[in-house]
Amino acid sequence: GESVGLHLPTLSVQEGDNSIINCAYSNSASDYFIWYKQESGKGPQFIIDIRSNMDKRQGQRVTVLLNKTVKHLSLQIAATQPGDSAVYFCAENMGGSQGNLIFGKGTKLSVKP
Amino acid sequence: DTAVSQTPKYLVTQMGNDKSIKCEQNLGHDTMYWYKQDSKKFLKIMFSYNNKELIINETVPNRFSPKSPDKAHLNLHINSLELGDSAVYFCASSRTGVSTNEKLFFGSGTQLSVL
Numbered sequence: 001g002e003s004v005g006l007h008l009p010t011l012s013v014q015e016g017d018n019s020i021i022n023c024a025y026s027n028s029a030s031d032y033f034i035w036y037k038q039e040s041g042k043g044p045q046f047i048i049d050i051r052s053n054m055d056k057r058q059g060q061r062v063t064v065l066l067n068k069t070v071k072h073l074s075l076q077i078a079a080t081q082p083g084d085s086a087v088y089f090c091a092e093n094m095g096g097s098q099g100n101l102i103f104g105k106g107t108k109l110s111v112k113p
Numbered sequence: 114d115t116a117v118s119q120t121p122k123y124l125v126t127q128m129g130n131d132k133s134i135k136c137e138q139n140l141g142h143d144t145m146y147w148y149k150q151d152s153k154k155f156l157k158i159m160f161s162y163n164n165k166e167l168i169i170n171e172t173v174p175n176r177f178s179p180k181s182p183d184k185a186h187l188n189l190h191i192n193s194l195e196l197g198d199s200a201v202y203f204c205a206s207s208r209t210g211v212s213t214n215e216k217l218f219f220g221s222g223t224q225l226s227v228l
Contacts, residue, residue, distance in 0.1 A: 008154055032214040043117075043203050043219030044156070051214065087154055093214055100169060101217065103156040 008087065010108045019077040021107045023090030028071060032093035034101070035064060035075045039086045047075070047088075077109075085111045116140050119204045119220035126194055127228055134189045134223045136204030144168070145187035146205040146217065147179060156203070162187050163210050191225075199227045 013019045025033065031052040036044035050057045050064045050073075057064050063076040073090050090104040119136040126132055138145060146169075147159040160179045161169035167179070176192040191198060201222045207215040 034216055038154075041221075043205075043221045044217075045219070046216045049216055089156065100158065106154045
């Protein structure tokens with residue numbers, strides 16, 4: 001959904017721990033979801049995607065979980081590393097004839113060595 | 114070798130000026146986009162072009178005019194710059210269109226500062 005609030009949510013984890021970043025999306029008709037990672041001074045970079053006919057998808061060290069009942073998406077990062085420090089965005093495809101990828105407000109992940 | 118490249122990376126200018134940001138993708142993608150990221154990191158789509166044709170035009174002041182000379186380029190021209198235009202502007206591309214559930218590839222951004 002659209003961004004609300006004044007501050008970017010922050011998650012601080014210890015190196016080696018698992019991280020879970022959560023996202024609530026807005027449209028129950030959305031059928032495609034993507035997680036992006038944005039490092040400081042760079043553009044968003046694709047991490048993993050999932051379609052609405054799935055509830056889980058795994059990549060390298062990352063897992064995305066989709067709960068359509070409560071319109072919730074999560075990104076799990078295993079064995080978090082300092083290089084994982086970034087802002088993470090979920091995005092939903094609102095569909096329609098043109099399609100429109102709507103970004104969530106982002107979560108800043110800080111990894112402590 | 115950069116897939117989506119945009120220039121300049123930094124743009125500092127006075128209010129009232131006209132400026133352009135250029136974007137090129139070498140991925141052979143059909144669709145290109147401009148996004149605006151504000152100081153709170155919120156990303157919002159501005160425009161989308163598919164094969165040089167305007168597809169999405171969100172509520173953006175008409176001082177912003179995208180131009181696509183060919184499907185590999187989508188430039189953004191901004192007239193009469195205002196303080197509120199200060200933001201990071203990202204160009205992106207996708208193989209086909211977002212309606213077909215394609216992921217976006219982003220450029221590294223242009224930080225625009227209007228003084």
